[in-house]
Amino acid sequence: MIKKKEKKKFKRKNIKLQNIEIDNLEKFEAEDLVEEKRAEKKIVEKSQISQKSNLNLKTGRILQVESNYKCRVKVAGSELICTLGGRLKQVNYETRTLVSVGDFVNVNLSQDPRIEKILPRKNALSRFSEESFQKEIIIASNIDQVIITASYREPEISPGLIDRYICAAQINNILPIICVNKIDLAECREDVKNKMKFYEDTGFVIIYTSAKTGIGIDDLREVLKNKETVFSGHSGAGKSSLINLLQPNIDLEVAEISNYTGKGIHTTTSSQLIEWSFGGYLVDTPGIKTFGLHREDKVYLPLVFPGFSQYVDECKFNNCTHSHEVGCAVKKAVNDSKFPAERYESYLRIFESL
Ligand SMILES: Nc1nc2c(ncn2[C@@H]2O[C@H](COP(=O)(O)OP(=O)(O)OP(=O)(O)O)[C@@H](O)[C@H]2O)c(=O)[nH]1
Ligand SMILES: [Mg+2]
Ligand SMILES: [Zn+2]
Structure with missing residues (x-):
């Protein structure tokens, strides 16, 4: 993690305002409540003007983004399909995704469920498009840790990608954990360890797994308990397979043929937030090819590079x-x-x- 002092020194003025750092969740929730009250007040005022008095505003959490304007939200004990309120649909040139899986939102339940407000994010794991005007693509928000899922082979581990994940995670106050899956494809355990020696020596938590044989699954479960985790990495690394093994009733779609062709298969096409039966939440995400950092994060790079x-x-x-x-x-x-x-x-x- 970046030292507080250093971070202050490099504090940026107005970028990524959603990545507000919050020391403890209680405080965050308290702030949420204040925010919620404020939003409620605003909407009430607005509705009073327009003579609408049957407002029913509740805080929910986005489980899945179905389209840019439609989300599946857990709110008031149920899962509802909600549309985005008009105010939120305004064009935003800085981001490709208006809302993200993991966002806490205020939903108006008095009519067709409508998201009226996105509550301030504790953090977000985001990558950025390569165009000259870099658009933010949020992978997940309000999370504790990212499982950087790599596979020993098919596809082969890309240390360059791991470096980028680690930098982005540290900059955004998210704990990076590396999971090397498909170790059943290695001749011996030493080969795998040698490949990861640098990250081990540097002190990162690395978990070696095989979704095929079940090796390492208990170790993985231990780090996931009571935490909010996003699984991210190359397509085909085995994110969905690992999640299925950790919690069989989830039954996520995985690639059929384990014969890796070298092409990105992208079996998972949209991210979703799910609750573990053993405590905590996970976000399964589609595989990515590249991970672009934001230009304005360049100042942090010399401090956070592994x-x-x-x-x-x-x-x-x-x-x-x-x-x-x-x-x-x-x-x-x-x-x-x-x-x-x-x-x-x-x-x-x-x-x-x-
Ligand atoms: N040999 C071996 N194959 C595995 C292992 N884990 C997953 N696979 C296979 O790898 C392929 C890809 O697995 P998925 O779980 O779909 O991978 P993913 O990371 O979710 O991929 P995307 O959804 O495309 O991002 C499937 O055919 C799995 O059966 C493993 O530990 N060992
Ligand atoms: Mg998948
Ligand atoms: Zn130097």
């Missing part, structure tokens, strides 16, 4: 970007073979792409 934290304090300049500066402790570690050159090259690729 493995850099132990060196940054020793760089000569405290705003060192570890790219061209003299007296850079990261570059020294690379030269002394203490930090893997491939990971440093991955950093430079991301840094320069922004």
Whole structure:
């Protein structure tokens, strides 16, 4: 995680206002209530003007986004299909997704259920499109952790993608956990461990699983208990298969043929929020090919890139970007073979792409 002090230093002015950091959920919920009351008051006032007095406003949570204007929402103990209120449908050039799975919303139940307000997000895991005006694509909001789901083979682990996930997660106050699935396809466990050595040495939680044999499923369940987790990663890595194994009655669609063809299959086509029977929630998401970070996150990158934290304090300049500066402790570690050159090259690729 970024040190508070550092984060303050780089505080951006007006971007991604929804990523408001909240220290504890209770406070967050309390703020929600205030927000809710305020929204309620506003809507009541509005309806009084328009002589509508039968307003029934309740807080719910988005389980699935069916289209840009239609969502499945858990509200007042039921699952309802809700449309987005007109005010929320206004064109927003910064985001491709108006609402996200995991959003808390105020729903007006007095007529056809309508979402009147999206409550402030605790955080969101988002990627950004590659166009020059980068649009936000929210993967999930209001979550504790992301299971970066990779597979040992078919498709092969992409460390570059893992690096991007880790950076995005840390910047947004989401705990990154790596899950290496399909370890049944490895000759031996050592091969898998060697591949992940850097991330293990750097202190990330890594869980090795096989949805085919069931190895590691208990370890995975342990980290999921009572947490709100999003599963994200390449298509075909086995996200839905793992979730099905953790909770058989969920019965998510998985790719039929385990013969990986190298093409993105994209079996899961829309994200959904589900409750675990053992406590907590999960979001299953469609696989992604690339993970674009936002240009304005570039300032955080030198602090959050995996493995850099132990060196940054020793760089000569405290705003060192570890790219061209003299007296850079990261570059020294690379030269002394203490930090893997491939990971440093991955950093430079991301840094320069922004
Ligand atoms: N050998 C092996 N195959 C697996 C394992 N886990 C999943 N698979 C197979 O991999 C294929 C893809 O699995 P899915 O669960 O659909 O993958 P996904 O990550 O949900 O993919 P998308 O929904 O497209 O993002 C399926 O054919 C699974 O049977 C595993 O641990 N070992
Ligand atoms: Mg899937
Ligand atoms: Zn440096």
